[in-house]
Amino acid sequence: MSYKNIISEENNGITTITINRPKKLNALNRETIEELHEAFHDANEDTNTKVIILTGSGEKAFVAGADISEFADFDVNEGTALAAKGQELLFDFVENLPTPVIAAVNGFALGGGLELAMACHFRIASDNAKMGLPEVSLGVIPGYGGTQRLPQLVGKGLAMEMIMTASMIDANKALSYGLVNHVTKQEELLTFCQKISTKISTNSSIAISAAIRAINANFKDGVNGYNVEVNEFGKCFGTEDFEEGTTAFLEKRKADFPGN
Numbered sequence: 001m002s003y004k005n006i007i008s009e010e011n012n013g014i015t016t017i018t019i020n021r022p023k024k025l026n027a028l029n030r031e032t033i034e035e036l037h038e039a040f041h042d043a044n045e046d047t048n049t050k051v052i053i054l055t056g057s058g059e060k061a062f063v064a065g066a067d068i069s070e071f072a073d074f075d076v077n078e079g080t081a082l083a084a085k086g087q088e089l090l091f092d093f094v095e096n097l098p099t100p101v102i103a104a105v106n107g108f109a110l111g112g113g114l115e116l117a118m119a120c121h122f123r124i125a126s127d128n129a130k131m132g133l134p135e136v137s138l139g140v141i142p143g144y145g146g147t148q149r150l151p152q153l154v155g156k157g158l159a160m161e162m163i164m165t166a167s168m169i170d171a172n173k174a175l176s177y178g179l180v181n182h183v184t185k186q187e188e189l190l191t192f193c194q195k196i197s198t199k200i201s202t203n204s205s206i207a208i209s210a211a212i213r214a215i216n217a218n219f220k221d222g223v224n225g226y227n228v229e230v231n232e233f234g235k236c237f238g239t240e241d242f243e244e245g246t247t248a249f250l251e252k253r254k255a256d257f258p259g260n
Helices: 030-045 076-095 112-119 146-154 156-165 171-177 186-201 205-217 225-236 240-250
Strands: 006-011 014-019 051-056 061-063 101-105 108-110 122-126 130-132 168-170 182-184
Touching: 006 030, 014 030, 014 186, 030 051, 030 076, 051 061, 051 112, 051 186, 061 101, 061 112, 076 112, 101 112, 101 186, 108 112, 112 130, 112 146, 122 171, 122 186, 130 171, 146 156, 168 171, 171 182, 182 186, 205 225, 205 240
Parallel strands: 014 051, 051 101, 061 108, 101 122, 108 130, 122 182
Antiparallel strands: 006 014, 130 168
16 A cells, blocks of 8 residues: 555565654654554554564654644644544554554654654664653643553653653653663664564564553553453463464474464
């Protein structure tokens, strides 16, 4: 499928989705959000894809934020609908995707850009990356999950400070906060992400999907994550991947998971 604002390419089991609006610093508009939804959906349905890497084009920005010109004149109802639709279509969708998603943060990740990175399963940043949620400086708050996911990742106090001050942090501070897992040189970022993706792809995709559901369950109100873990653990025993994994272990060979 061809896109106007993104590029999606699969190679050796890794689909790389690149937000391609460099003149707008890859800012998210409604069309880009819809295209990202389609690209993630298609990659997840592609049996060849074991891992998805999300990044931005150019060397300046992952996603510099939302396209403010699209909603500057919105009223209360329109603003509420904007956040609700965006969360459902992209941010919650990515977080709950059964295929692992790695954010390769290659520059500015601000506002909706940081919210998108946080919706991914984990984040790796280049050393020039800058991250923040500056929405209160515009008279609004993060609306794509930022007030929920940032405290989960860095803790309540740091999240309060970052959101209230609207300040940016650099990649090393993001690493110390636990907001990103690794920091690399910019020219090495995608290669580093690909190496991790390759490690992931050698494991059971069925088990990884189950782990994503179990981990996410811990952050959902009214859901007992331990019960979800028990159920997902039990379901694994009925899969061909479990049979192959345990058989390979006992036979002292590398597992070749069928993915079902």
